[in-house]
């Protein structure tokens with residue numbers, strides 16, 4: 262792929278200094294640099310990408326064999342080579358009639374059976390047919406999990422708040438005892454269901470918090486506490502060992518990565534909150550995006566283009582971060598969700614072939630909803646020395662018809678930001694403003710210099726009709742496939758995460774040292790910190 266990379270770098274060397282605004286001199290810029298997938302629209306016209314740049318990026322995708330590798334993933338091939346596994350999160354949301362083979366075995370009957378069991382359980386609990394040990398209705402659900410076993414359901418439960426008509430759902434992730442203490446405080450064990458979510462059922466945070474929750478249930482309900490427990494895991498034997506009855510264990514296969522797992526039993530808390538029908542609509546949204554990704558020509562393929570623009574910004578323009586900016590308060594956890602999806606998948610410096618990556622891989626992903634972010638970090642987006650490509654997400658309609666005008670104010674803010682980032686403000690205009698404010702001479706120049714905006718900062722805008730379960734499914738699948746597209750180009754394996762292992766094993770060694778054991782094989786900094794912590798924990802509060 263060297264020739265394709267070289268051609269892209271050479272192209273940027275000739276066009277990198279031109280203005281994005283100037284690209285709009287050509288009629289049809291918006292039409293030819295935006296793409297539709299069902300009712301989603303992705304506008305990428307406010308980037309410094311032209312037809313030639315796009316064609317070169319598409320050649321890069323072809324050279325990376327994106328299409329056959331995409332088809333292999335959907336077909337159940339072992340695309341996660343490091344772990345010798347398929348990556349079939351798409352099977353979790355596949356249509357009822359689908360047939361998907363792994364090692365010659367159709368996985369769909371099991372997927373469907375688990376989906377049906379989840380739906381029956383959710384229906385029973387939501388309608389009061391399944392009750393707590395004392396016969397009371399379950400009013401609260403606590404999802405205990407971390408990473409992919411937390412971020413997905415947490416994000417989606419918040420996103421789909423208008424569809425909640427079941428129990429309240431709470432989330433505990435952090436091993437910090439503050440998290441579980443604050444969450445359980447105020448809940449009634451007799452009316453609470455604890456859902457322990459862990460693919461491996463070994464994650465220390467989740468197992469530690471689960472034990473606290475089980476003790477909390479046990480001290481109130483005694484031996485019948487298991488009626489308040491559910492486990493979601495790939496290691497169903499480990500869940501059984503914790504005393505959770507088999508009918509309360511929802512399993513999934515090891516070919517579903519944690520950060521891709523929301524579509525199956527990891528989504529149980531979401532299903533409990535919004536009901537099985539809405540959950541099915543969420544899956545249907547994912548399916549619609551899958552169909553689009555599989556069938557649309559590369560040039561009109563939204564996840565492919567989104568991925569290629571990511572590569573363009575990261576590798577060709579040299580912008581090392583991307584900001585996720587949903588103008589949708591209910592997508593408050595979306596930046597954190599995409600952060601794991603993206604950074605755990607593509608934050609790698611070695612390719613799946615074991616060789617060093619030839620180009621920078623996964624960017625730093627961060628963000629928060631607008632308009633809040635405008636009053637926090639947008640200053641740097643507009644006038645900082647670094648260029649941060651912004652990715653705006655915006656609903657065409659809100660869920661509050663009575664407040665439609667307020668939604669338009671939100672929309673105006675979103676469009677204003679992408680326009681301001683691109684357009685900037687030149688020194689002449691800044692001088693006029695300073696003069697109107699009464700400045701003159703040197704002070705006018707000083708004031709004007711600080712009131713100019715460089716502009717020419719790229720952004721993407723994704724619009725969707727309304728934040729429905731279907732739209733959320735489309736958006737999540739869009740970004741999953743974007744991460745896949747980028748991985749195929751960088752040569753990374755987006756389905757493993759060895760980078761989290763070292764810290765986990767060091768933490769295990771450190772615990773006895775912090776608890777007073779002998780401090781061995783530690784550098785002076787770590788040793789000094791252990792001693793500092795020990796001194797504090799020994800002293801009385």
Ligand code: F6P
Nearest residue numbers: 408409410459460461464519761
């Ligand atoms: O942080 C690493 C990680 O392995 C993530 O990939 C995963 O989503 C999370 O831990 C939780 O893992 P589990 O679901 O096995 O508890």
